Amino acid sequence: MAEEDEEIELNVAELTVKALHERLGECPAGAQVHLKASERLHGLGAGLEQGLSLAISGDVGDFAFLMSDQVDVDVKGHAGVGCGHSFVSGSVLIRGTAGDCLGAYATGGFIAVHGTAGKRCGLGLAGADVFVRSAVGDEAGYNMSAGTLVLGNGAGENVGYGMTGGLIYVRGEVKSVSESARQVRMKDAESLRLGLFLARAGIKAGGADFRVYRARQELKV
Amino acid sequence: MTMPSLLDELVFAQPSLTFTPPPVSVNLSLAFEVKGSTRKLQFGMPWFLRQPLQQILAARWPAFCGRIRAHRIPMFCRVDQFEQVAASQLPIRLARRELGQPFNPQELRTADALELDCFNSAVQCWQWPLELVTKERLNTFVQAVRDATSSLSPIGLSLPSGASNADLEFCIEAACDFVTLVSTETESASNHAIMVEGLTRARDLFQSAGAQIPILVVLPIRNAEHALKLLAVGASAVCIDSLVNPLIKDLRANSSLLAGGMLSGINLSSQAQVDVPEIEPTLVDLRQRLETCLRRHACSSIAALGRNSLRGTTDRACQLARVECLG
Numbered sequence: 282m283a284e285e286d287e288e289i290e291l292n293v294a295e296l297t298v299k300a301l302h303e304r305l306g307e308c309p310a311g312a313q314v315h316l317k318a319s320e321r322l323h324g325l326g327a328g329l330e331q332g333l334s335l336a337i338s339g340d341v342g343d344f345a346f347l348m349s350d351q352v353d354v355d356v357k358g359h360a361g362v363g364c365g366h367s368f369v370s371g372s373v374l375i376r377g378t379a380g381d382c383l384g385a386y387a388t389g390g391f392i393a394v395h396g397t398a399g400k401r402c403g404l405g406l407a408g409a410d411v412f413v414r415s416a417v418g419d420e421a422g423y424n425m426s427a428g429t430l431v432l433g434n435g436a437g438e439n440v441g442y443g444m445t446g447g448l449i450y451v452r453g454e455v456k457s458v459s460e461s462a463r464q465v466r467m468k469d470a471e472s473l474r475l476g477l478f479l480a481r482a483g484i485k486a487g488g489a490d491f492r493v494y495r496a497r498q499e500l501k502v
Numbered sequence: 503m504t505m506p507s508l509l510d511e512l513v514f515a516q517p518s519l520t521f522t523p524p525p526v527s528v529n530l531s532l533a534f535e536v537k538g539s540t541r542k543l544q545f546g547m548p549w550f551l552r553q554p555l556q557q558i559l560a561a562r563w564p565a566f567c568g569r570i571r572a573h574r575i576p577m578f579c580r581v582d583q584f585e586q587v588a589a590s591q592l593p594i595r596l597a598r599r600e601l602g603q604p605f606n607p608q609e610l611r612t613a614d615a616l617e618l619d620c621f622n623s624a625v626q627c628w629q630w631p632l633e634l635v636t637k638e639r640l641n642t643f644v645q646a647v648r649d650a651t652s653s654l655s656p657i658g659l660s661l662p663s664g665a666s667n668a669d670l671e672f673c674i675e676a677a678c679d680f681v682t683l684v685s686t687e688t689e690s691a692s693n694h695a696i697m698v699e700g701l702t703r704a705r706d707l708f709q710s711a712g713a714q715i716p717i718l719v720v721l722p723i724r725n726a727e728h729a730l731k732l733l734a735v736g737a738s739a740v741c742i743d744s745l746v747n748p749l750i751k752d753l754r755a756n757s758s759l760l761a762g763g764m765l766s767g768i769n770l771s772s773q774a775q776v777d778v779p780e781i782e783p784t785l786v787d788l789r790q791r792l793e794t795c796l797r798r799h800a801c802s803s804i805a806a807l808g809r810n811s812l813r814g815t816t817d818r819a820c821q822l823a824r825v826e827c828l829g
Contacts, residue, residue: 298645302649302652323646327647327649328650343639343642344646347646347649348650362639366633385633386603404633407604423632424624
């Protein structure tokens with residue numbers, strides 16, 4: 282497949298996000314695009330939907346990959362606030378840290394962060410899978426309704442505040458759990474699924490060390 | 503007994519009789535600029551529908567859309583509500599998304615304009631979402647939504663009718679293309695007073711900041727005259743649900759006869775021919791009243807119709823709408 286093998290390199294130093302998106306829009310579906318991000322561009326990748334594979338060296342700004350669909354992104358740097366907001370499908374890997382509200386309202390796809398993430402990680406999560414390997418701030422899983430949030434190194438205060446669905450897996454210390462969430466026993470199927478989830482995030486570990494939290498009152502949609 | 507509305511305490515002033523030729527033609531349209539783009543969205547009339555009663559209209563829905571389109575009135579609708587509507591009957595579609603909910607790309611990209619709603623339906627109150635707590639962040643977010651929708655559609659923010667100056671300044675900083683001031687669903691005289699005060703304040707604030715931001719008003723008005731007065735106070739477009747929807751509710755009995763009676767067996771294509779002529783007089787009346795009002799006040803466009811054309815009949819009206827007293 283010639284199209285899928287195509288590799289394109291773009292230097293974003295002199296491009297606005299709009300101009301960059303126009304250039305990306307010209308790329309064929311399945312193309313591998315290498316971006317050199319010399320500054321934190323806000324809204325980078327917002328609304329991308331043509332099946333691109335993006336490798337970004339450098340940091341991305343706030344609300345990167347908002348509403349993106351069918352994109353696979355590898356960021357060798359940090360991400361700002363609201364990374365993956367309303368993400369639809371595909372994957373985002375942040376090798377550095379992420380700001381507050383990682384994966385907010387994401388409805389599908391997979392978002393992984395190797396570093397730390399800020400407050401309200403997985404805010405309003407609505408079906409996507411979100412993984413954070415290092416520590417996260419308070420109120421992880423705030424108002425989440427569906428999807429999976431996996432926290433590899435503990436969680437802050439008020440985990441699962443207002444959650445009405447989905448699952449939160451945590452390994453390590455949890456400072457406090459909100460009244461909306463409750464810890465449940467991990468079933469074998471969930472453990473298996475978690476192992477696969479971790480493998481997808483590049484983590485060679487089983488799910489045995491994790492605790493599971495569900496909504497106290499699940500809202501059936 | 504219905505309490506008097508503040509809008510009833512405002513009257514259009516008699517213009518001076520000194521000779522000023524009335525405008526040959528009046529422009530009833532409203533243009534929305536899309537920031538960072540040369541695109542403009544044009545409303546044919548300064549009215550819009552916010553909650554069209556699709557379920558009650560049932561088979562009449564496509565014809566209803568066609569009539570609304572013919573009058574060039576935009577309508578808030580989900581994209582799936584237009585599935586049974588022919589392209590030739592599609593009105594301008596405005597999309598509305600709550601800020602604290604997932605965004606649907608298809609919904610947003612196919613809309614002619616997009617409103618980001620600050621009302622949190624989960625807790626039934628107005629609030630900025632937790633991820634947008636600073637002006638800079640809101641600005642970045644609006645810009646990201648703009649980028650995600652290819653900068654094709656105007657993006658607006660909806661606030662409660664009595665929004666504070668700080669919240670209105672938030673909208674200016676966010677560089678949104680329009681602002682919607684929304685009153686609560688239930689009609690009450692106090693709602694009208696809050697809206698008039700809030701609209702007056704918002705228009706003055708935007709003008710003093712040099713921001714030409716159109717303001718859409720959602721308020722249960724009681725008659726066409728109220729809509730004209732709101733335009734004069736500072737609205738760019740007014741929701742006419744409260745004038746159109748009661749006419750549709752009157753159709754409910756006929757609709758149930760259609761659904762349960764001998765016509766229930768006819769196919770969808772035949773049902774789609776069922777028209778709604780009942781709304782036509784109201785829409786024509788609105789247009790004619792607006793044209794007459796603009797000509798009377800020598801205004802060639804809606805933007806030229808200002809508060810100087812209004813007078814207050816009570817101290818309260820003069821104070822809240824910042825207009826001169828009658829006489």
